[in-house]
Amino acid sequence: MNILKTLLIKCSVLPYPIDRQQAENLNQHYEREDIPSLIILKPNCEILTSETDEELISTNAIEKWTESKTVFWTPESRNSSGQVWLDIYCRTCYMKPLVGERYGCPNRECSYDLCAECYHKITKENEHNHELIHFLSPKNKYSIEQLLDYSDLISNQNERVTLKSYEGKYIGLYFSGLWCQTNENFASDLAQVYEKVIEINLPFDIIFISTDNSQNMFNKHCQQMPWKILPFDNYVTKLRLKTYFSVSILPAFIILKPTGELLTKSGQRDINIKKIEAIQTWCKDEKVEHSSDDFVWSSVTCDGCGMMPLIGKRFYCETCSNYDICTASKEKGHEHELILIAPLDEID
Ligand SMILES: [Zn+2]
Ligand SMILES: [Zn+2]
Ligand SMILES: [Zn+2]
Ligand SMILES: [Zn+2]
Incomplete structure (x- = not known):
C-alpha cells in the first residue's frame, strides 16, 4: 500500500469533483473496501486490473497498463504440468501463480521468488542479496536422503550421524519448538x-x-531428546521440508515410508490416541484408523466437564451456540436438543 501512496503523490492526480452519493455509488460498483485503492480501466472502461498495489512492485507497471497489459501473467493451463505455487509469483517475469521449479529467498521478509527460467538467467548485476534455495515440489516424490538434502544429523551429545543409519526404516519427522505450548505433553508421550x-x-x-x-x-x-536432530543452523533443509509438507500447525509429526513416500501427516493425533500401537501400524505400511469414540477435537473444550481437548463424540447445542459437550456430559442432561458433529476428515 505504501507504493501506491507514493505513486499517488508522484503522479499528478486530478481530483474528480463528485459528491458523497456518487462516491458511494462508485465504491459499491467496484466493491472497494480498503483505501487508498487504485483501479486501472481500459479506454473502454473495462477493468484492466485492481491488483495494483502488488503490480506496482514492477517499475514498468504503468508502461504495461498503457499497453493494455497487466504486470502479472498466468501460464496457460495446458502447459502447467509442473507444481502450481499458489500466491507465489516470479519477481522477474511476474508469472503468477508461479508454475514449475521454484527458487526463493529463505528470508520471509524478502518474499522473493523466481521461476526456473528467470533463475537460470541471473547475472551478477541483477543478483538478489541473499542466496536462493531450490524448493522441493510437493507434486514430486523424493527419497529420505533427497528430502533431507543428504545432511548429517546430530545426537543430543552433538555426535554426527549419517542418514545411512536410517535405511529401511519408517521415519517420523517431528516439527516443534520450545515456545509451542501444546508441545510438552506430546514430547513426553513421544519419548515414552x-x-x-x-x-x-x-x-x-x-x-x-x-x-x-x-x-x-x-x-x-534438544537436551532430553533420545532421537536424532537436524542441526539448528541447517535452516535451508528445515524451510524446504516445512514447505514441502506444508507444515503450519505445531507440533507436527509426519510419517514417511522407508522410500520417503508420505504415509500420514496425522502422526501427532495417532500417537496421542494409540501410543506405540500407532507405530506398529505404520511399520505394517498402514494408516491408523480412528473411530468417532477416540477422535480428538484439538481446539474444542467440553462446556460440561471442561475436558480439553474434547475426545470422542462431540454434541453441539444450537440454542446456546458455541456450546459443545462430550458423551459423559450429555448423559447428565442438557435443556436443549443437541446435534452430533461428525469428525473432520483426515488432515492428509
Ligand atoms: Zn520468471
Ligand atoms: Zn532475500
Ligand atoms: Zn464433558
Ligand atoms: Zn443449549
Missing part, C-alpha cells in the same frame, strides 16, 4: 513411545526439526 520402539526393535526412527528461535532455545529443547 520411543523407548518402547527401541525395546521391541521396530524399524522406526524419529528426526527432530526445530522451529526454535535461537541456538540457546534449541540446545535446551
Whole structure:
C-alpha cells in the first residue's frame, strides 16, 4: 500500500469533483473496501486490473497498463504440468501463480521468488542479496536422503550421524519448538513411545526439526531428546521440508515410508490416541484408523466437564451456540436438543 501512496503523490492526480452519493455509488460498483485503492480501466472502461498495489512492485507497471497489459501473467493451463505455487509469483517475469521449479529467498521478509527460467538467467548485476534455495515440489516424490538434502544429523551429545543409519526404516519427522505450548505433553508421550520402539526393535526412527528461535532455545529443547536432530543452523533443509509438507500447525509429526513416500501427516493425533500401537501400524505400511469414540477435537473444550481437548463424540447445542459437550456430559442432561458433529476428515 505504501507504493501506491507514493505513486499517488508522484503522479499528478486530478481530483474528480463528485459528491458523497456518487462516491458511494462508485465504491459499491467496484466493491472497494480498503483505501487508498487504485483501479486501472481500459479506454473502454473495462477493468484492466485492481491488483495494483502488488503490480506496482514492477517499475514498468504503468508502461504495461498503457499497453493494455497487466504486470502479472498466468501460464496457460495446458502447459502447467509442473507444481502450481499458489500466491507465489516470479519477481522477474511476474508469472503468477508461479508454475514449475521454484527458487526463493529463505528470508520471509524478502518474499522473493523466481521461476526456473528467470533463475537460470541471473547475472551478477541483477543478483538478489541473499542466496536462493531450490524448493522441493510437493507434486514430486523424493527419497529420505533427497528430502533431507543428504545432511548429517546430530545426537543430543552433538555426535554426527549419517542418514545411512536410517535405511529401511519408517521415519517420523517431528516439527516443534520450545515456545509451542501444546508441545510438552506430546514430547513426553513421544519419548515414552520411543523407548518402547527401541525395546521391541521396530524399524522406526524419529528426526527432530526445530522451529526454535535461537541456538540457546534449541540446545535446551534438544537436551532430553533420545532421537536424532537436524542441526539448528541447517535452516535451508528445515524451510524446504516445512514447505514441502506444508507444515503450519505445531507440533507436527509426519510419517514417511522407508522410500520417503508420505504415509500420514496425522502422526501427532495417532500417537496421542494409540501410543506405540500407532507405530506398529505404520511399520505394517498402514494408516491408523480412528473411530468417532477416540477422535480428538484439538481446539474444542467440553462446556460440561471442561475436558480439553474434547475426545470422542462431540454434541453441539444450537440454542446456546458455541456450546459443545462430550458423551459423559450429555448423559447428565442438557435443556436443549443437541446435534452430533461428525469428525473432520483426515488432515492428509
Ligand atoms: Zn520468471
Ligand atoms: Zn532475500
Ligand atoms: Zn464433558
Ligand atoms: Zn443449549
